[in-house]
Amino acid sequence: MSKRKVRVRFAPSPTGPLHMGGIRTALYNYLFAKKNNGDFILRIEDTDQNRYVEGAEEYIINALKWCNLEIDEGPGLNESKGPFRQSERKPIYKKYVDQLVESGNAYYAFDTSEELEKMRELAKKAKMPNWQYNTITRNSMKNSLSLSKEEIENRFAKNEPCAIRIKMPRDEDVRFYDEIRGWVVVNTNNMDDKVIFKADGMPTYHLANVVDDYLMEVSHVIRGEEWLPSAPLHILLYRYLNWENVMPKFAHLPLILKPDGNGKLSKRDGDRLGFPVFPLEWTDPVSKEISSGYREKGYFSESFVNMLAFLGWNPGNSKELFTIDELISEFSLERVGKSGAKFDPEKAKWFNQQHLRSKSNSELAVLMSKDCKYKVSNDFLEKVAELMKERATFHHELLSEDYFFKSFEDYDQKTFRKKWKINSISLVNEFFAELNTIELFNSESIENVFKLFIERKEIGMGALLPCLRLILTGKGMGPSLFSIMELLGEEEVMNRFKEKSMFFEKLFLEKSDT
Numbered sequence: 112m113s114k115r116k117v118r119v120r121f122a123p124s125p126t127g128p129l130h131m132g133g134i135r136t137a138l139y140n141y142l143f144a145k146k147n148n149g150d151f152i153l154r155i156e157d158t159d160q161n162r163y164v165e166g167a168e169e170y171i172i173n174a175l176k177w178c179n180l181e182i183d184e185g186p187g188l189n190e191s192k193g194p195f196r197q198s199e200r201k202p203i204y205k206k207y208v209d210q211l212v213e214s215g216n217a218y219y220a221f222d223t224s225e226e227l228e229k230m231r232e233l234a235k236k237a238k239m240p241n242w243q244y245n246t247i248t249r250n251s252m253k254n255s256l257s258l259s260k261e262e263i264e265n266r267f268a269k270n271e272p273c274a275i276r277i278k279m280p281r282d283e284d285v286r287f288y289d290e291i292r293g294w295v296v297v298n299t300n301n302m303d304d305k306v307i308f309k310a311d312g313m314p315t316y317h318l319a320n321v322v323d324d325y326l327m328e329v330s331h332v333i334r335g336e337e338w339l340p341s342a343p344l345h346i347l348l349y350r351y352l353n354w355e356n357v358m359p360k361f362a363h364l365p366l367i368l369k370p371d372g373n374g375k376l377s378k379r380d381g382d383r384l385g386f387p388v389f390p391l392e393w394t395d396p397v398s399k400e401i402s403s404g405y406r407e408k409g410y411f412s413e414s415f416v417n418m419l420a421f422l423g424w425n426p427g428n429s430k431e432l433f434t435i436d437e438l439i440s441e442f443s444l445e446r447v448g449k450s451g452a453k454f455d456p457e458k459a460k461w462f463n464q465q466h467l468r469s470k471s472n473s474e475l476a477v478l479m480s481k482d483c484k485y486k487v488s489n490d491f492l493e494k495v496a497e498l499m500k501e502r503a504t505f506h507h508e509l510l511s512e513d514y515f516f517k518s519f520e521d522y523d524q525k526t527f528r529k530k531w532k533i534n535s536i537s538l539v540n541e542f543f544a545e546l547n548t549i550e551l552f553n554s555e556s557i558e559n560v561f562k563l564f565i566e567r568k569e570i571g572m573g574a575l576l577p578c579l580r581l582i583l584t585g586k587g588m589g590p591s592l593f594s595i596m597e598l599l600g601e602e603e604v605m606n607r608f609k610e611k612s613m614f615f616e617k618l619f620l621e622k623s624d625t
C-alpha cells in the first residue's frame with residue numbers, strides 16, 4: 112500500500128482571539144506537516160453562528176502570519192478541496208446525515224430546548240445532576256425511536272423543528288489508538304446521543320468535523336486534549352459512514368497549565384499575573400476590553416514559537432534554542448508528552464532574551480531605527496546594540512538609555528549622594544585633563560589611562576568610576592563606561608565633563624551648606 116500523503120488541518124472556531132494554546136496546536140500541525148512534506152490546512156469551524164465573534168477569523172489569520180506558520184490551503188487559498196469555512200459548506204453535510212438516519216445510526220429528535228431543560232431540572236431534583244440524552248433516556252423523549260409512525264409523520268407534516276441525534280449503541284467498547292496516549296477505550300454506555308445536525312439545517316461540530324476531515328483527505332488529526340472525549344464519537348461516525356479505511360490518525364496534545372500547575376491556563380491567569388495569553392493584542396468588539404499580545408509586548412515571533420514548541424514537546428537533549436527550520440527537522444509526535452505542560456512566563460522572557468542575543472547588531476540596528484527618536488546612523492545604533500544587548504530582554508530595551516544620544520536630564524540621586532565626595536571634583540578634573548592628552552580615543556586607551564590614574568592616586572575604582580559615570584550618563588550602573596566613552600567620542604565626552612562636573616559639584620556644595 113502506498114504511503115498516505117500527510118495532510119493536517121488547524122480547525123479553530125472564530126469565537127474570539129486565539130489563545131496561545133491554539134497557536135501551539137497550529138504550530139505542532141505545521142511542524143508535523145512540513146517535516147513530512149505534507150500540507151497544512153486552515154479550516155474555519157463556524158457552524159455555531161451564535162458564538163461567532165466579529166474579527167476573530169481575521170485575528171486567527173494574522174496570528175498565523177505573525178508566527179510565520181504559512182498555510183497551504185485555507186479560505187481563499189488553493190480551495191480545490193474547499194471551501195474551508197464550514198458555514199460555506201452547509202449543503203454538503205445533509206447527504207451524510209441522511210445516510211446515517213437511513214442506516215439506523217441516527218434519528219430525529221423533536222424535543223424543544225424548554226423540554227430538555229425541564230428534564231435536566233427534574234433529574235437534578237432527583238439527585239441525578241448529569242442527565243444525558245442516551246440509550247436509556249431516549250425512550251422517554253420525543254424522537255423517531257419513541258414516537259409512533261403517525262405522530263412522526265404528523266410532526267413532519269407540520270414542519271416541526273427537529274434535530275438529528277446519533278444513536279449510541281448499548282454497551283460497546285470503542286477503541287482507538289492515539290499517537291500520543293496509546294490505546295484509548297471508552298464504553299458507549301458512558302456516551303450520549305449527541306446532536307449531530309441542528310434544526311436550523313447546520314451540522315454540529317462533530318459531524319462537520321468528521322465529514323470535512325474525510326472530504327479534505329486529512330491524514331492526522333492533531334488537536335488539544337479537550338477534544339479527546341469527543342474522539343470515540345468521531346470514530347463511530349467514521350464507522351457508520353463506512354470511512355474506517357481512510358480514518359485519520361489521532362493525536363491529542365497535552366493541556367497548557369497555569370504557572371503553578373493547578374489547572375488549565377486561562378485568559379484570567381494572564382490578567383492576574385501580568386503576562387499575555389494571546390499572540391496579538393485583541394480588542395473585544397463589544398466590551399472594547401483590550402487583551403495584551405506577545406507581539407505588542409515586544410516578543411519576537413521566533414522566540415514565541417520556540418517557547419510554544421517546548422510546551423508539550425522536547426527534542427530529547429538539552430538544546431533549547433531552535434529556529435523554525437530546526438524545529439521542523441527535529442519535531443515528532445513521539446516526543447510530545449502526555450502530561451500537562453506548565454507555562455512559565457519567565458521562561459518566555461528568557462527565550463526572547465536568547466533570540467535577541469543571537470541576532471547580529473546590524474539586524475538589531477534595523478529594528479531600533481524604526482523606534483529611535485534621535486537622528487543617528489545605523490552604524491551608531493549597531494554600537495548601542497552591542498553595548499545594550501546583554502542587558503536587554505526585548506529589542507525596545509536597547510533604546511532605553513537616552514544618554515547614548517544626549518546629555519542626561521535626570522540623574523541617579525542615590526549614586527550621587529553615596530559617591531560624590533569632597534575630593535571628587537579634583538579627581539574628576541585631573542582625570543579629564545589627562546584624558547585630553549591621549550592620542551587614540553578608544554575604550555582600551557581610556558581604560559589604560561584610568562587604571563594608571565587610580566594606581567598613581569592610590570585610590571580604588573569606586574572613588575572615581577561612579578563619578579565619571581554620573582557625569583557622562585547620569586546613572587549609577589550600565590555597560591562598560593570606557594566603551595560608552597568611545598562611542599560618544601572625545602568631543603561629546605569633554606562637553607559633558609565641562610557641563611556636568613560643575614553641576615554635581617554645585618549640588619554637592621549646596622548640600623554640604625545645609
Ligand code: GLU
Nearest residue numbers: 122123124156320334338
Ligand atoms: N473547532 C474546534 C476548536 O475550536 C476544532 C477541534 C478539532 O481540531 O477537531 O478547537
